[in-house]
Amino acid sequence: MGKGIDPKFVHYGIRKDDLSMIEAICEREGISFEWLSDDILKAYHAKKVDVIEVSDDDTEQIIRTAINKIRQ
Secondary structure (H helix, E strand, C coil): CCCCCCCCHHHHHCHHHHHHHHHHHHHHCCCHHHHHHHHHHHHHHHHHHHHCCHHHHHHHHHHHHHHHHHHH
């Protein structure tokens, strides 16, 4: 396992547990996390700045909103 700080954590302040959940939801929806990650992570970071503690439901809603944007 590599050491160091994850670049996504540095840029967006997202913990590995949250990142894993976001990746799992994308996989379940059949969407590439890497392709959609910037949209999701920007929205997640903005929500986290406003709310501080983002619930799993909030995270799922952020991801679904990003997915719906690309499906339109």
